[in-house]
Amino acid sequence: MKKDAFALVFADDKGKVYDFPGLEATGMKAGRFFELNAATLVPLPESSELFLLPGRLPVGRDPETGAFRTLEGDPYSAGSPCSAVAAFIPPGWTLAHSAAFAEVPGAKALPLFAYGAVAFRDGRFWVSAVRVDEDARHDERLIDPSAVASGIAGLRALFPKNRLVPHLENCATVNACANAKNFFLGRFEAPVPTSPVCNAQCQGCISLQPDGRDFPATQKRISFVPDPEEIAELALFHIDRESAPIVSFGQGCEGEPTLAADTIEKAIRLIRRRTSKGAINVNTNASRPEALARLFDAGLTNVRVSLNSVREPYYSRYYQPRGYDVTRVAESVRVAKRAGGFVSLNYLSMPGFTDSKPEHEAFRRFVGENGVDMVQWRNLNYDPVRYFRELGLEGADEELIGVPEALESLRDAFPHLRMGYFNPVKKN
Numbered sequence: 001m002k003k004d005a006f007a008l009v010f011a012d013d014k015g016k017v018y019d020f021p022g023l024e025a026t027g028m029k030a031g032r033f034f035e036l037n038a039a040t041l042v043p044l045p046e047s048s049e050l051f052l053l054p055g056r057l058p059v060g061r062d063p064e065t066g067a068f069r070t071l072e073g074d075p076y077s078a079g080s081p082c083s084a085v086a087a088f089i090p091p092g093w094t095l096a097h098s099a100a101f102a103e104v105p106g107a108k109a110l111p112l113f114a115y116g117a118v119a120f121r122d123g124r125f126w127v128s129a130v131r132v133d134e135d136a137r138h139d140e141r142l143i144d145p146s147a148v149a150s151g152i153a154g155l156r157a158l159f160p161k162n163r164l165v166p167h168l169e170n171c172a173t174v175n176a177c178a179n180a181k182n183f184f185l186g187r188f189e190a191p192v193p194t195s196p197v198c199n200a201q202c203q204g205c206i207s208l209q210p211d212g213r214d215f216p217a218t219q220k221r222i223s224f225v226p227d228p229e230e231i232a233e234l235a236l237f238h239i240d241r242e243s244a245p246i247v248s249f250g251q252g253c254e255g256e257p258t259l260a261a262d263t264i265e266k267a268i269r270l271i272r273r274r275t276s277k278g279a280i281n282v283n284t285n286a287s288r289p290e291a292l293a294r295l296f297d298a299g300l301t302n303v304r305v306s307l308n309s310v311r312e313p314y315y316s317r318y319y320q321p322r323g324y325d326v327t328r329v330a331e332s333v334r335v336a337k338r339a340g341g342f343v344s345l346n347y348l349s350m351p352g353f354t355d356s357k358p359e360h361e362a363f364r365r366f367v368g369e370n371g372v373d374m375v376q377w378r379n380l381n382y383d384p385v386r387y388f389r390e391l392g393l394e395g396a397d398e399e400l401i402g403v404p405e406a407l408e409s410l411r412d413a414f415p416h417l418r419m420g421y422f423n424p425v426k427k428n
């Protein structure tokens with residue numbers, strides 16, 4: 001191995017993680033393998049986790065021949081099996097390569113996480129990723145569990161009849177939702193889930209998965225529509241105690257919020273009757289421009305539109321929308337801009353798709369034509385091999401430009417476009 005090369009990382013049959021300098025670390029995009037180097041590798045950020053990938057063998061690069069090779073077994077224990085290893089990185093970082101692996105026959109789909117390419121050199125782990133946001137609002141090291149517990153007790157005592165309080169308590173304590181924890185700490189973004197239903201069935205929906213899939217949803221979807229008064233009560237409480245508050249509809253534990261637009265509209269009017277302070281945001285699939293227009297009329301300030309692609313058929317193959325298509329999404333963005341709203345795209349990024357030339361060019365056009373204000377880069381939590389199968393792109397050989405280059409290209413084309421991860425605050 002070259003002196004400055006990064007070594008492959010694998011796990012033994014007990015889950016212990018090792019480096020193996022006999023092969024160089026490798027990344028994967030769209031099922032193809034790539035050499036990893038200092039251009040995209042960064043020291044593994046604090047709060048990252050390493051996952052071993054059952055049913056997947058690590059793939060590395062032979063330093064002599066340059067060929068990519070599957071590690072069939074534990075190189076330190078003859079006859080013992082081994083597994084590929086991936087990194088799950090914290091908010092604010094976007095993956096540039098997925099972990100490189102070969103599936104063994106019959107391997108089940110990976111659960112709903114993002115699987116970054118990991119490497120080892122100089123006594124530490126590295127990951128192929130780019131920093132997109134410096135904001136530390138979801139940094140678990142800054143969230144004190146005992147303060148969250150007292151926040152929960154306080155809110156329960158203050159609002160004993162408000163059904164959102166126990167729901168958010170579950171989000172904070174069981175689902176480990178950073179927004180919910182911060183809400184009980186009285187800071188940043190107050191999540192207000194409202195909709196138990198959705199008009200899409202995303203392949204990687206974290207709040208509802210149909211029976212028969214290999215993996216479960218990771219959160220329990222809200223089972224009731226809160227009253228406008230319940231929403232306004234918590235929203236106003238949060239607005240009063242945070243200097244730059246955000247109240248946010250459309251959370252991981254719900255369906256599509258604009259399907260509860262009647263309730264949300266009433267709630268926003270109740271809030272805005274009392275104060276113009278703070279941002280009121282909706283995270284949405286943007287399928288219902290008319291509903292969005294009503295929410296802006298009531299006092300909504302921000303919208304974050306989630307999408308994996310601006311192109312049919314890739315949008316539909318992932319979102320499986322019922323009764324709308326991606327043209328409605330674009331219309332919603334224009335409606336929001338006409339209403340004076342701040343529009344973010346929650347761009348669900350998968351190395352090899354998001355940084356493919358055709359996707360990037362279409363995305364850049366979409367941003368320019370529709371006057372998008374911000375791109376929030378989210379790692380798509382989905383099996384990085386199955387994703388290309390679901391999209392019908394397995395074996396496709398699209399030209400790739402690279403994730404850092406895709407970010408740079410947007411910055412060059414739109415100097416005022418914000419890049420980041422979190423919803424922006426409104427200065428009051």
Ligand code: SF4
Pocket residue numbers: 198199200201202204205206207208254255256285319
């Ligand atoms: S739009 Fe959101 S709630 Fe609806 S299926 Fe997709 S991820 Fe799930």
